[in-house]
Amino acid sequence: MKNFRSDFPVFETHPNLIYLDSTASALKPRIVIEETSRFSVESYANIHRGAYPLSEAAEIVYDRSKKRVANFIGANSPAEIVYTYNATYALNYLAGSMRRSGWIGRGDKILVSLAEHHANVVPWQMLAEEVGATVEFVRLDESYDLDFADFERKYDDSVRVVALAHVSNVTGKIFSLERLSAMLRDDTYLVVDASQSAPGAFLDVQMLDADFAFFTGHKMFAETGLGVLWGREDLLREMRPAFGWGGAINWVSEDGYESAGLPYRHEPGTPHIQGAASIDSAIRYIESIGGRETINEIKNGLVAHALRRLEEFPHPIDLLGPRGVEGRVGILSHSIPDVHIADLAEYLGERDICVRAGLHCAEPLARWRDVRGTVRASLGIYNTIEDIDRFYDAMIDGITALRR
Ligand SMILES: Cc1ncc(COP(=O)(O)O)c(C=O)c1O
CATH class of the missing domain: 3.40.640.10 (Type I PLP-dependent aspartate aminotransferase-like (Major domain))
Incomplete structure (x- = not known):
């Protein structure tokens, strides 16, 4: 699968970083x-x-x-x-x-x-x-x-x-x-x-x-x-x-x-x-990396893998959004009833995994779904299948450690 991680110098200073917050702001390419x-x-x-x-x-x-x-x-x-x-x-x-x-x-x-x-x-x-x-x-x-x-x-x-x-x-x-x-x-x-x-x-x-x-x-x-x-x-x-x-x-x-x-x-x-x-x-x-087509191809690969991981997720979890790869971008918002999501995001942050927890400035949507917030992982062209695996592995450990 294509990946452009080496175009982003932040990974030279933070080699273990798993950045899953591109919806909030994208990392900056060297060029x-x-x-x-x-x-x-x-x-x-x-x-x-x-x-x-x-x-x-x-x-x-x-x-x-x-x-x-x-x-x-x-x-x-x-x-x-x-x-x-x-x-x-x-x-x-x-x-x-x-x-x-x-x-x-x-x-x-x-x-x-x-x-x-x-x-x-x-x-x-x-x-x-x-x-x-x-x-x-x-x-x-x-x-x-x-x-x-x-x-x-x-x-x-x-x-x-x-x-x-x-x-x-x-x-x-x-x-x-x-x-x-x-x-x-x-x-x-x-x-x-x-x-x-x-x-x-x-x-x-x-x-x-x-x-x-x-x-x-x-x-x-x-x-x-x-x-x-x-x-x-x-x-x-x-x-x-x-x-x-x-x-x-x-x-x-x-x-x-x-x-x-x-x-x-x-x-x-x-x-x-x-x-x-x-x-x-x-x-x-x-445009130099292939524009929409390349971004979409990377998104499809990562989202498909994430959806597979969610199918076998061992804790209660709900995805707020489409269950397939089509008609969507690489934003995955998880509602997790068993933990305080802010604590979980902090747990992930301590392991170099950057996500967002909360309402994401879209409170009417959360009210409609009757959730108090979600853990949002948003994907970029620098993410890899290993990033997705490390994220869900850490989520499983975090929920086990923090369960109410
Ligand atoms: C859909 C949408 N609209 C507007 C904004 C606001 O963008 P900015 O903070 O750059 O003004 C955001 C930022 O997350 C967004 O996701």
């Missing part, structure tokens, strides 16, 4: 670290302001990264790519801009699903509070996909926004968003939280027929502090910026101001220029 730091040494200066070669060199990299991101997600043009600080910021920015643009008002409805990360819930709840709208949750079916009957019940004329994750960060389920987007009226904005699909290199905003999508660079090998908001060009043009200052402005006078062109009007202040360089090399890295 991204080196290229980003070379950019800082050779080409860094502020952009869009300097008429000197260093600033122009930085600007070339910044603009190139926009093109790369646009291609990577099937956008029509780099003008549709707005850099933010992370996914959370991207959605807060979008919600704020929608409010300023008057796109959502009193009596309107925003639909999200029970599986959303809080980053795709709370900004909508805050917006709803401010304008007198409501937020409703679409339920899931037993396969952890969207419950389409429930969606149809809730999708009435008052719905302005449908905001859904492409992939659940708890169950790993890839939602049937193409089916859903075919059901939407023209007066509904489809906003896609692509935080867990962009890293798998299968976000295609045209195929989803979305209006907006957002994700975060650090989950796909880029630096922290760089998020992406994609929007259809006509909508980004029409939408009023949530904030204003500095570089997002064409002119300012005592009487007012004029916002700059796209996408800069939505990028107030100095952007994360090194972050842009890092996502440029992160995408080149993903």
